Amino acid sequence: MLNSQRVSHYAARLALILAFAVTFVLCAPALADTPDETFKALGLAKTASPKELYDALTKRYYDESQGAGKGSFSKYWEPIPISKYLNPHDFYMPPQTIDIDAQRAQCVECHSQVTPGWTHSWKGSVHGNLDAIRNLPDSDVRAYKKAMITEVENNLRSMGTLKTGENLKEVGCIDCHMGVGKDHGQHKTELRMPDAAACGQCHVQQFAERESERDTFTWPQDQWKPGHPSHALSMKANVENAVWAAMEQREVAEGCTFCHTPQTTCNSCHTRHEFSAVQARKPQACAICHNGVDHNEFEGYMLSKHGTIYQTRGDTWDWNVRLADAMEKGNMNAPTCAFCHMEYQGKFTHNMVRKSRWAFVPMPKIAENLNHPWFTQRKESWVSTCSNCHSDRFARAYLDGMDKGIVSGLDITEKARSVLVKLYNDKLLPGQTTNRPAPPAPEKDDAGGFFQLFWQKGNNPSAIEYVFADMWEHHQIKHYKGLAHMNPGGYTYTEGWSQLIGAAAKINDEDTKLREAAEIRAELKRISGQKRGDLDLDSPTRRAIAGGLGLLAVLAGAGLLMRRDRKGG
Amino acid sequence: MLNSQRVSHYAARLALILAFAVTFVLCAPALADTPDETFKALGLAKTASPKELYDALTKRYYDESQGAGKGSFSKYWEPIPISKYLNPHDFYMPPQTIDIDAQRAQCVECHSQVTPGWTHSWKGSVHGNLDAIRNLPDSDVRAYKKAMITEVENNLRSMGTLKTGENLKEVGCIDCHMGVGKDHGQHKTELRMPDAAACGQCHVQQFAERESERDTFTWPQDQWKPGHPSHALSMKANVENAVWAAMEQREVAEGCTFCHTPQTTCNSCHTRHEFSAVQARKPQACAICHNGVDHNEFEGYMLSKHGTIYQTRGDTWDWNVRLADAMEKGNMNAPTCAFCHMEYQGKFTHNMVRKSRWAFVPMPKIAENLNHPWFTQRKESWVSTCSNCHSDRFARAYLDGMDKGIVSGLDITEKARSVLVKLYNDKLLPGQTTNRPAPPAPEKDDAGGFFQLFWQKGNNPSAIEYVFADMWEHHQIKHYKGLAHMNPGGYTYTEGWSQLIGAAAKINDEDTKLREAAEIRAELKRISGQKRGDLDLDSPTRRAIAGGLGLLAVLAGAGLLMRRDRKGG
Amino acid sequence: MLNSQRVSHYAARLALILAFAVTFVLCAPALADTPDETFKALGLAKTASPKELYDALTKRYYDESQGAGKGSFSKYWEPIPISKYLNPHDFYMPPQTIDIDAQRAQCVECHSQVTPGWTHSWKGSVHGNLDAIRNLPDSDVRAYKKAMITEVENNLRSMGTLKTGENLKEVGCIDCHMGVGKDHGQHKTELRMPDAAACGQCHVQQFAERESERDTFTWPQDQWKPGHPSHALSMKANVENAVWAAMEQREVAEGCTFCHTPQTTCNSCHTRHEFSAVQARKPQACAICHNGVDHNEFEGYMLSKHGTIYQTRGDTWDWNVRLADAMEKGNMNAPTCAFCHMEYQGKFTHNMVRKSRWAFVPMPKIAENLNHPWFTQRKESWVSTCSNCHSDRFARAYLDGMDKGIVSGLDITEKARSVLVKLYNDKLLPGQTTNRPAPPAPEKDDAGGFFQLFWQKGNNPSAIEYVFADMWEHHQIKHYKGLAHMNPGGYTYTEGWSQLIGAAAKINDEDTKLREAAEIRAELKRISGQKRGDLDLDSPTRRAIAGGLGLLAVLAGAGLLMRRDRKGG
Known part of the structure; x- marks a missing residue:
């Protein structure tokens, strides 16, 4: 639909693209595109140099009061050997078995023998072939990477790790694993496992974009804590989860951690050591975490029209084109995860949560506030995104219908919750008064709580509580995700609605049975008591x-x- | 196996291919390949012109007594905003916000700005590049499309929308959205959302083929109503579904509608605005609807030998080849959905139900009549299809085994049904006599009915009824679909048989428990009554x-x- | 990590690659790389000729006391028509309808008409194009197949089916379906469906590798019978399964057989008639069997980092490269099923079980012996495999964590087992004393037994036993497979741990309810008995x-x- 909003949107997009280009040319200030909220949160002017921005970002990134470290449940759990790779800043220590002073060239030399996969990936990457990029003709769809190299060099000069007039020769092992520009280092003491801040030394803008999720995601009614849920605070979300901290099976719990790494590493989406942008553009890159019982975005997408086109026509798209040019130059005629979720007001950045409204799980506190400007502005941003391919009217019809569909699912879930909570309050759950151990600290008991999906003992949880935990945490979320990703079967019968109906039916059925059983026990006790004064039902x-x-x-x-x-x- | 049937089959195939070629050359009569049943149903001679055929098809297509419109439950539901895109003929109205007289060239001009995805797709489509097709050398695998353009022009001349001697210049926005050949139109009043008949103006043959599903699918023992279940009457099937009409959550119900659109639009398989034949040839195009809990054809296929070859070798096939030539010229060495289901007696058409026997769900009425000629002739057609790659003997061994396997699943389902129905008749389901609300009209109460998968209140459905609805509607169908698509795990353990076993076990278990509980209540009442004359169990x-x-x-x-x-x- | 083990590993790899090359050049002895265990088991010296090795292998392959034939439950079941294609040696008979003496050239001639798919596949295969391979330049990644042809010719000369100095002209239908080198044969009597031994005539080494699974897989504490579970004895595993033999629904049971064919045919992985090596290198080739509820390796892989890279970058790999060169020459930067499971100490063979430790299902007998040298040596072999791309320390951290995670799952499963078995021993399962038919012979009754997933009657199984069978056979295995294939959601929430928690909760819940119900019945009987001496609760x-x-x-x-x-x- 041609309306003033769309027009102004495109004008804004054009302006921003120009601003983007100018940034690359002038190289200062570094990060005009980082959201204002982040400059404000960091106490910086928008004219800050790359170094100033990076230093401020990094200081916060490593601040244990702002999301780094073991968190408030730290006394309840300890890392296991694999943890050092998932949260390297907090847990990584170099191996003590290799005691050499490694020269820059030696890394590849030796590791080509001991871990050839690493070096093969690196050799095929941009990092291992900077000059190949520099030599691309401007007509090549990857030519935009030339500007990225220039930007990186500008950042490094700002930080003092690259001299004026000097160009970056390569990005070798030692640059990331010991320090940018180093010639050698002690393998036993100086080796490090790069975290997101290590990548951020060169890729300041991308790091800032990702970190800006903390600043742009502040909920108007405190539905979630500021910056949550987001990639930027994903590890914090993990360690602050009570049942995660409480579980004694650390190897199982650490499975959760594997997906909560976007805060601690860039490797979650850009797998080492190729760090491929193409990979991260494909839906399967997101799928590794965004799949399954409580966030089946990938499955929903693949079974949507969008995913159908990706699967049937994606082999004709040029994936080397950057997202902003994908339709125009890459022949892309259906959206991917990255296209819709990285886009905000016509720009594509690493802040994926600027349009989020329902976030992770539908809640009454969200449903009741959808008309608040915070929510309506985010919906307008979605309308703008959808308008890349759909009419304004279509976008609104779908988004409004989605909201209503989610609310319908929430209604049935909340009704079931009230039945379950009443059973709990009436102490009628099986074994509730005789064999219901409390969960281990720092977790606390709760009817149908999240922890019951991961811990059990005796009659905690009862069978029906597991059904309910499964309902609100899985079926309800899948109902919403199915709607949000246009997978009809995902919110009608295969997942979503029909599963919610089934769970509600089971909960009502159990409610009836447990209350009838209580009635029988009471009647039996009455009769027994009448018959025999000495009856001891408490034997x-x-x-x-x-x-x-x-x-x-x-x-x-x-x-x-x-x-x-x-x-x- | 070389036998007379196969020989005659091949002779017939050859004859039909020749007839097909002749059709293109002579251009009249238009649709010699449309099934006789359709000509008969429409009261046309086979010499009918394209216009006569199209007019007759369209008249029926829009006839509310034959499947168009809101159907017999129309008073129970109203469309929602998204509905206009799913059933455009019945619900679409142009947006009132754009008040311009749009010229042919203006469409792309303006929409390249406001909805660039549309125009990109169109620019890459055959519609946007007719001359590119016309200029293909005959050796190009897509050269068959030249004949299709000629056929389209013949159709348009027959209808009077293209002058004799004139060629089609382009298929632009306005042709589909306002009228073929128009130069301009009022956006506010003349804009339309194309339905299948709109596509059928040019693609008369394909439209007729699709519409012929109504005529070739008449069941000998009225297992289903004529023409059902089929793509041609898929929207009718949706609106005539009682629980769909009854559901107050219209946004959820409309999720069903998304897949019931093949009647109302061609976009279901050939996504706008590329309308790619390649897309529709790939299994993922079918998967968008044919997946999930009650029709997992796609999952079954992908985990079959057929799907394995598609997934591992399909990247070496030439997908631009038309289906009829796919093996010979396209290197295709495994079947796809389209290859097997569009084929009938050696021809490939848009009528997908000419070989259907078990259709959507196994029923005793089908199982008991498999030796009826209607069924055996359809099985012979399958043997012919399978014989593209398998011996006649292999095909029969598999198809016979499939039938027996389906009957085994049906047996266990029907036994479970009788246990459940007896519980219902005995009024022993939890809360059955005290808290079982009737479903909203036009739906009616039923033990383990379809509606119970989508609606619940109080103790309707009971938990065990949901188990049974899940059994007959999902596990049984998946058992059949797993067998039909050669996915062993799909009818032994992951889906199908083992799930049927589990459901039957649960139903028998619940039967035992409910009857024991009734016994206990009865005994308790007897004792109470004996003890105290004034006992009021009905307090x-x-x-x-x-x-x-x-x-x-x-x-x-x-x-x-x-x-x-x-x-x- | 650079350590002596890795160094010696690479030295060994190099030595073996050289040995491999030498084998091809000298052509005798044929199979220096077949494991020593196999030569020993067959009573052969390692200098055995191809013929000697093949004869010994084939003798064992057809020995009914060593895995061929119908097995020890043979009297309980009969093959059905499709069986002849699944176990051709035991059940195949040529069709009696075609009575011709077929000449070599006639096969393709006739079958191009009656089953064109066969001949198209063959025409595109190496078998149909030996000279195309012979003419490849040495620089071609498929040039290694030249040495394979030479090896095959050497084998055939050893067996006397190819004369000295003569080269193989083609591998035509008749070579596999009637006899290598034959010119003609009686279709009605001489036609055969090739089994693995038929392929082994030419591919002696690959056949020997596959057959060596029998010899290298002998468990130190008899956790499984020798050679089990493996591809080499997969059909034996099928026919020795009691419930498979007992099931009266043979068409359903034969679904299991479809995946148990690697013993009887090579077609399971290299689909006829292309017999593509590329196909077998791709994960989807394994997926046809290794998917689903009790062995979801494929799903786990696809949602792992490994699978993510395969899916996003695999289109840039050269799949024609042989596995041993895939990283170096094929650009492969993530492992596939074949890469990790065919590799053992730097070599790639058709013996896939040399590193197996947990095999099919976690068992206390395995968990308690992980420090036994048999297990630790296999773990070291895994460390070596992982070291292709990961540090030794990373590999150990992951593998140790995996073991602990599996043991955690096993603990919860075994606790649930004890609760269930106690219910069974106490005869408290619903209907246990009144309506629990025994399963058909040769199956025997068992609480929560495997058979209960495939057979049910009356109250056998009870609902909770099905839950437990699902738990130990499905959820527990998926928990292990998720850990083993690095799919976090596969062992935390979507599959695995959370499902085990849910099953344990249901079992404890049912335990409480069944015991409370028994208490009520007992109390009721006591009261009734006191009240009325003539009360007959056994009416x-x-x-x-x-x-x-x-x-x-x-x-x-x-x-x-x-x-x-x-x-x-």
Whole structure:
């Protein structure tokens, strides 16, 4: 639809593209495109040099009061050997078995023998072939990388790691693993596993964009804490999760950590040692984390029209084109994860949460505030994104329908929650009063809580609580994600709605059964009491049974007699 | 196997290919290949002109008594904003915000700015490059499209929208969105969203083929209504579904509609605005609808030998080759969805249901009639299809085994049904007599009915009914689809058989438990009654409990006392 | 990490590659690379000729006491028509409808008409184009196939089916389907469906490698029988499975057989009639069997970093390169199934089980012996494999963590098993004493046994046993496979751990409920007995109910009265 908003949007896009180009040419200030919110949060002027910006970003990045380190549950858990690769800044120590002073050239030499995969990937990467990029004709779709190299050199000069007039020769092992521009280093003491800040030394803008997720994502009604949920604070989200910290099976818990690494490393999306931009542009790069029972974005996308076109026509697209040019120059005629989620007001950056509204999980606190300007402005940004290929009217029709569909799912979930919580409050869950151990600290007991998907003991959780945890954390989220990614089966029958219906049916069914069973027990006690004043329904026998310890002889005898009679009769 | 049937089959194939070629050359009559059944149903001679055929097809296509419109449940539901894109003929209205008289050239001009994705797709399509096709050498695998352009021009001349001697210059926005050959039109009033009939103006043959599904699919024992289930009446199937019409969550219900659009648009398989034939040839084009819990054809295919070869070798096939030549010229050495399902007696058309036997869901009415000629002739057509790559004997061995395997699944499903229905008839389902609301009109109550997968309230459905609905509608269908698509895990353990076994086990288990509970309640009532003449098991207290309204104080006191005793004891 | 082990590993690899090359040049002895264990098992010296090796291998291959034939349950089942294609040696008979003496050239001639797919595949295969391979320049990545042709000719000369000085002209239909080098044969009597031994006539080394799985896989504490689980004895594993033999639904059971064919045919991985090596190198070739509910290796891989790189960058790899050169010459920068599982100590062979430790399913007998040298040596072999791309330290950290994660899953499964077995021993499972038919022979009853996933009748299995069978056979295995294939969601929430938690919660919940129900029944019996000496709780009425036969009138009257009262009240 041609309207003033779209027009102004395109004008803004054009202006920004020009601004972007100018940035590269002038090289100062470094990061005019980083959101204002981040400059403000860091206390910097927008004229800050790359070094000033990088130093401020890094200081916050390593600040344990702002998301680094083991977090507030640190006393409950310890890292395991694999942890050093997932959160290198906090846990990595060089191996003590290799005691050499390694020269720059030696790294590839030796590792071509011991870990050839590393060096092959690097040799095929841009890092290993800077001059190949520099020599590209301007007509090559990858020519934009020439400007990126210039930008990196400008950053390094600002930081003092590259001299004026000097060009970057290569990005070798030692630059990332010991220090940019170093000639040699002690393998045993100076080796480091690069974190996002290490990449940020050269790629200041991309680092700043990613870090800006902390600043642009402040919820108007505190639905989530500032900066959450986001890639920038993904590791913080992990270590601040009570059941994660509480689990004694650290190797299983560390499985969660594998996906919570975008805060600590760039390797999550740009796999070492090729660090391919093409890889990160493809939906499968996102799929490694964004799949499965509680965030099936990938599955939804693949079974949408968008994913269908990607799968059937994507082999004719030129993936080397940068996102901003993908439609125009790359023949891309359907969106990818990166195209829609990295775009904001016509620009493509590493801040993926500027349009987020429902975020991770539908909540009443979100549903009730969708008309607040914070939410409506974000929806308008989505309309603008969709308008790359759809009419304004189509976009609004879909987005409004999506919101209503999510609210319908939320309604059924919240009704089920009230039934379950009432059972819990009435102490009617199986074994609730006799065999319900509390979860280990720092986790606390809760009816149908998140922790019940990862920990169990005795009658905690009861079967129906697991059903409910599965409902709100999985089915409800998949319902929303199916709607958000235009996968009809994902919010009607295969996932989403039908699963919510089934869970609600099970919860109501169990509610009826547990209350009828309580009625029977009460009636039985009344009768027994009337008949025999000395009836002791609280005998050790009964407690043992209720505690799951088995039938003692006397009762077992009676019970089995009853059944054996039947069989023999 | 070389036998007379195969020989005659090949002779027939050859004859038909010749007939096909002749059709293109002579250009009249237009549609010698459209099934006789369709000519008969439309009251046309096979010598009918393209215009006569198109007019007759379109008249029926828009006939509300034959599948168009809101259907017999129309008073129960209203379209929502997105509906206009799913059923444009019935619901689309142009946007009122754009009030211009648009000239032919202006469409692309303006929309290249406001919705650039549209125009990019169109520019890369055949529609946007007719001359590029016309200039292909005959040796090019896409050269067959030259004949298609000629055919289209013949159709348009027949309809009077192209003058004799005039060639089609382009297929631009205005041709589909306002009228073929128009020069300009009022955006606010004349804009339309094309339906299948709009495409059919040019592509009469393909439209006729698709529409012929109505005519060739008449079941001998009325297992399904004529023409069902098919793409041609897919929207009718949607609006005539009672629970779909009954659901108050229209945004969720409309998710079903997204896949029921092959009746209303060609966009379901040939995505606008590229309308790529290559796309529609790839299995992922079908997957967008044919996936998931109740029709997992895509998943089955991908995990079959056929799908394995497609996935591992398909990148060496030439997808631009038309289906009929795919093996010979395209290096295709495994079938795709389109290859097997569009083929019938050696020809490839848009009628996909000429060989269907089990259709959507196994039913006793089908299982009991497999030896009827209607079914055996369709099986013979499958043998012919499989014989492209397999021996006649292999094809029969597999198809017979498939039928038996499906019947085995049906047996277990029907046994479970009888157990469930007996529980329902005996009024033993949890809350059945106290808290079972009827579903909203036009849906009606039913034990384990389809509606229970999409609607629930109180104790409707009971948990075990949902299990059964899941069994017959999902596990049973997946069992069949796994067999039909040669995915062993799809009918043994991952899906199908093992899931049917599990559902049957759950249903028998619940049957035992519900009947034992009834026995206990009856015995308790007997004892209570004997003991105390004034025992009122029908007190408000009990009714409240059974109704899920919670324990009243007096009973709760007794119940909790009993449990608290245990804990404290 | 540079350590002596890695160095010696690379030295060994180099030596073996040289040995490999020498083998091709000298052509005798044929199979220096076949494991020593196999020569020993066959009673051959390593200097054995190709013929000697092939004869010994084939003798064992067809020995019914060593895995061929119908197995020890043979009297319980019969093959069905499709079986002849799955186990051709035991069940294939030529079709009796074609009675011709077929000449070599006639095969393709006739089958190009009746089954064109066969001949198209063959025409595009190496078999159909030997000279095209012979004419490749040495620089071509497929040039290694020249040496393979020479090796095949050497084998055939050793067996006397190719004369000295004669070269192989083609590998035509008749060579595999009637006999190598034959000119003609009777279609009705001489036609055969090739088994693995038929392929082995030419490909002795590959056949020997595959057969060596029998010899290298002998478990130190008899966790599995020698050679199990492996491809080489996969059909034996099928026919020795009691519930497979017991199932009356042979068409469903034969679904299992489809994946148990690597013993009986090479077609499982190298699909006829292209027999593509490229196909078998791609993960989807393995996926056809290694997917799904009880061995989701493919799904795990695809959602791992490895699979992500394969999916996003694999289109830039040269798949025609042989595995040993894939990284160096093929640009492969992530592992595939074949790369890791065919590799052993730097060599790539068709023995895929030389590094197996956890094999198919985690068991206490494995968990308790991981420090035994048999297991530690296999782990070291994995470290060496991973070191292609990862540091020794990373590999050990991951592998150790994987082991611990698997043990955590095993713990929870075994705890649940003890709860379930106690219920069974206490005869408390629903209907256990009244309606639990034994499974058909040769299967035997078992609490939560494997058979319960495929067979059910009455109350066997109970619902909770199905949950447990699903737990140990599916969730536990997926937990392990998710860990083993680096798919975080596969062992934390989507599959694995969270599913194990859920199953354990359900089992404890059911335990509590069944024991409380028994208590109520016992109490009710006690009260009834006290009240009325003549109370007969073993009446036919009750037996009928317990047996699922419905409520007889008298009881139904009472029960319904009770409920009707409630409703009417």
